Amino acid sequence: MSSHQAVREGAKQVVRLLEKFPEEKFKYLVSFKATQLERFSRIAGIPLPKKLATEVPGENKTSINEIKDIVNRTSGPLGLQKDMLRKMQAAIPHDQFTESAMKDQITALSNLVNNKYKNYYDVGDKLYKPAGNPEYYQRIIDDIQGKKKENILAGLRTVFMGR
Known part of the structure; x- marks a missing residue:
């Protein structure tokens, strides 16, 4: 299995774990579960679950993929100067996961979902x-x-x- 395929499979496992993740009790502007589902669904190449697609903040705004497309499409989009364009390209997050990094993500998320540390460090x-x-x-x-x-x-x- 190639490294790219292993990362995709790992991202699919992360998405499955995130779907088990409990709902947040307090509604903030940004939901951890929704943002991570959007991020790892894109890496896994699967569509965002319909229920959470409505919860992703900024759904009616420009997505990160559209911004990346605008920045990468031309040498100077929207009349931006080249130094400003370089700053924008540096600010865009790039998800570069390796197989071991994806395993670490899976382990960390499964520990959170299973309440490992809450049970391990139980307070009386x-x-x-x-x-x-x-x-x-x-x-x-x-x-x-x-x-x-x-x-x-x-x-x-x-x-x-x-x-």
Whole structure:
């Protein structure tokens, strides 16, 4: 198997692992899962899954492939000076994966998906429920998930009294 073929197969494995990756609880401007799926789908030569194609930020904007095409098509696109063109070409990310680098990507992602480090470095109740304020972290999680909202008086009491 050639090196290029091994990299493509590795990228396909990374895409399969990324599809198992959990959804992000907080919606940011950029999603780790969506951007990595877009990146490795392009390397693997497979289309982006339809569900995540809508989540990729900037879907209606110019893609990185279109920018690469514009920069590489002519010697001076859009009337740019040659030094500016060189700066743009240097700024465009180039995915140059080797077989060993792709194996490292697969290993790292599978460790994340399987919660290897969370299980390996398990923290006990002493950290999750400190003696001084055992409900502290649970209150934060409930507030983030919208289960239990504190009103202004309860919030002030928490700030001043510590509980």
